[in-house]
Amino acid sequence: MENSESRTAREEWGTRFGFLMAMVGAMVGAGNIWRMPFTTGQNGGGAFLIAYIILLYVVAVPGLMAETMIGRYTNRGVIGAFDQIVGSKRAGGLGLVVLLVNIAVMSYYAPIIGWALYYALHSFLMTFTQPGFEPQAFWDGFISNPALVIGLHTVTMAGVAGVLVFGIRRGIERVVKWMIPLLVFALVAVGVRGVTLPGGMEGVAFAFTPEWTYLTRGSTWVAALSQALFSTGLGWGIALTYGSYLSRYDDVPLGGGMFTAIGNTSIGLLAVFATFPIVFAFGIEPTAGSNLLFISLAQVFPELPGGAAWAVLFFVSFFFATFSSGLGITEVGVTTVSEETRLSRSGSVVAVCGIIWLLGLPSAYSSSFLDQMDFMFGSFGFPLSTLAIIALVAWKFGPERARVIDLNRNAGLYVGRWWNPVVKYVVPTVVVFILGYGVVTSIGTENQTLMILGVGLMIALLVVSTVVMSVVGDVSDSAPEPASEGGD
Amino acid sequence: MALSTVAWITMILAILALPGVASVILIKSLRTEERKLRLLKEQGTIDSYPPRALRELREWAQANPNDPYAPEARERYNECVRSLREIDEPYYDWSDEEIAELETLEE
Numbered sequence: 001m002e003n004s005e006s007r008t009a010r011e012e013w014g015t016r017f018g019f020l021m022a023m024v025g026a027m028v029g030a031g032n033i034w035r036m037p038f039t040t041g042q043n044g045g046g047a048f049l050i051a052y053i054i055l056l057y058v059v060a061v062p063g064l065m066a067e068t069m070i071g072r073y074t075n076r077g078v079i080g081a082f083d084q085i086v087g088s089k090r091a092g093g094l095g096l097v098v099l100l101v102n103i104a105v106m107s108y109y110a111p112i113i114g115w116a117l118y119y120a121l122h123s124f125l126m127t128f129t130q131p132g133f134e135p136q137a138f139w140d141g142f143i144s145n146p147a148l149v150i151g152l153h154t155v156t157m158a159g160v161a162g163v164l165v166f167g168i169r170r171g172i173e174r175v176v177k178w179m180i181p182l183l184v185f186a187l188v189a190v191g192v193r194g195v196t197l198p199g200g201m202e203g204v205a206f207a208f209t210p211e212w213t214y215l216t217r218g219s220t221w222v223a224a225l226s227q228a229l230f231s232t233g234l235g236w237g238i239a240l241t242y243g244s245y246l247s248r249y250d251d252v253p254l255g256g257g258m259f260t261a262i263g264n265t266s267i268g269l270l271a272v273f274a275t276f277p278i279v280f281a282f283g284i285e286p287t288a289g290s291n292l293l294f295i296s297l298a299q300v301f302p303e304l305p306g307g308a309a310w311a312v313l314f315f316v317s318f319f320f321a322t323f324s325s326g327l328g329i330t331e332v333g334v335t336t337v338s339e340e341t342r343l344s345r346s347g348s349v350v351a352v353c354g355i356i357w358l359l360g361l362p363s364a365y366s367s368s369f370l371d372q373m374d375f376m377f378g379s380f381g382f383p384l385s386t387l388a389i390i391a392l393v394a395w396k397f398g399p400e401r402a403r404v405i406d407l408n409r410n411a412g413l414y415v416g417r418w419w420n421p422v423v424k425y426v427v428p429t430v431v432v433f434i435l436g437y438g439v440v441t442s443i444g445t446e447n448q449t450l451m452i453l454g455v456g457l458m459i460a461l462l463v464v465s466t467v468v469m470s471v472v473g474d475v476s477d478s479a480p481e482p483a484s485e486g487g488d
Numbered sequence: 489m490a491l492s493t494v495a496w497i498t499m500i501l502a503i504l505a506l507p508g509v510a511s512v513i514l515i516k517s518l519r520t521e522e523r524k525l526r527l528l529k530e531q532g533t534i535d536s537y538p539p540r541a542l543r544e545l546r547e548w549a550q551a552n553p554n555d556p557y558a559p560e561a562r563e564r565y566n567e568c569v570r571s572l573r574e575i576d577e578p579y580y581d582w583s584d585e586e587i588a589e590l591e592t593l594e595e
Contacts, residue, residue, distance in 0.1 A: 049498065053506070208498040249528065254516065258513050262510045262513065269502060404548045412516060
């Protein structure tokens with residue numbers, strides 16, 4: 001076992017504010033701005049929010065504490081953390097799975113950032129308030145133009161690479177420190193405007209009036225569980241990676257766990273406030289699904305007084321949310337690649353962003369391919385990744401050992417023994433349940449083939465990653481010891 | 489349209505449970521960082537565990553002497569004890585009596 005005091009010489013966050021904004025920015029993404037409002041709409045409004053808040057505190061907060069802690073403790077990326085805690089290069093295969101899932105997810109998320117960028121740019125061009133603007137035709141024209149979508153995907157990856165090449169403090173931190181407060185400001189402003197619209201309060205009533213019967217439905221709890229788990233980014237490797245750049249004097253439970261989960265969800269709640277009053281004021285279907293943002297809401301701005309300015313606020317904030325998540329997801333790969341290879345940080349940025357760009361071309365070309373990728377990796381890749389990271393703390397490091405040695409060290413919030421069973425049993429059970437639920441509910445539906453493909457792909461990823469890391473371990477074991485260990 | 493009482497309650501609870509708690513945590517976290525940085529600048533080091541957590545660390549290290557992480561636990565425990573003896577102002581809520589009673593563990 002390696003003593004954590006022999007921390008590798010690497011960058012640290014400049015300020016806690018920067019770290020907190022980066023964590024929230026990395027997790028908030030499209031999942032909160034876009035998914036939370038329509039998931040709330042589909043699952044009984046206030047009933048869903050109640051279930052969601054309960055599960056957020058019971059599952060997501062303790063889980064994020066565990067993930068951030070393992071990052072700060074090991075001071076390494078996803079592969080190195082597994083390698084160090086398990087004490088075997090082969091175990092790094094699980095870290096490799098986390099890395100590959102992140103790269104796969106970013107490959108189809110980057111085109112979505114490109115969509116957000118396109119809408120943000122058009123909001124500046126006042127397209128949405130021009131006479132005769134047709135949101136459905138605008139969307140169809142955009143999404144059926146592969147050259148345009150691929151071009152935006154390319155611009156997105158160039159932008160992500162441009163930020164990441166400057167590192168943690170001068171790159172990510174500098175960007176998110178103003179992006180996230182602006183995102184919050186924009187959502188609050190749009191929310192205030194929405195509730196003051198005639199009929200806007202009906203949206204608030206819909207969002208916050210609990211339809212109690214929904215609380216007795218398993219589907220509401222599963223939706224709340226998925227949202228609580230995945231919208232907080234638990235198990236993606238981002239909290240581990242960002243946590244690995246914390247100084248030894250930093251706090252994990254308060255910042256890495258509580259603030260990240262709750263702050264991020266607060267933005268989701270702001271998104272509900274920002275969208276539902278508008279949705280009701282303009283008679284849009286609140287359960288419109290993914291179309292809610294790009295098609296339904298886009299039709300609102302011409303009718304809204306000062307609509308051009310509101311469109312800018314709305315779509316720019318959506319772009320900020322997606323872009324800051326893109327930074328977090330890609331950084332998992334950059335940190336790991338630069339640690340596990342001899343590549344410099346800039347070389348790792350180019351390599352990782354280049355691979356993501358290449359893998360993202362099919363998703364940028366075809367939105368149905370993107371949906372299929374999202375189904376496979378969202379339903380099976382992330383639960384697998386979460387299970388791997390939680391298992392590392394719960395079953396290998398041991399929650400009690402983790403809690404007494406590191407979690408409560410320099411903490412601003414004391415974490416008691418209640419944390420141990422939650423991390424050891426509750427979080428893994430929940431993740432296995434979601435994984436199983438995804439499989440069972442796909443049987444006999446049009447998604448059955450995709451489910452079989454997704455499960456098969458994840459098993460293949462596990463096997464291949466373990467074999468690759470075993471081979472790498474054998475090679476590095478037989479290689480001569482390096483003269484000294486380099487830093488960044 | 490007027491909101492029903494239950495909608496008001498749910499909305500207020502959601503705001504308190506989410507943005508309310510997040511704001512409090514943010515302010516608290518930034519204040520603790522400020523204080524830590526000041527103490528680190530003045531003293532060069534700070535105590536790293538609150539009293540209850542340090543007691544648990546000691547109990548765990550004593551109960552698991554052969555655990556692979558036990559040397560590290562003892563090292564971290566002793567480091568905190570030494571810091572508490574050296575510094576003028578502890579970061580956590582330590583009384584002079586509590587500090588005087590602390591003994592290092594054999595490494």
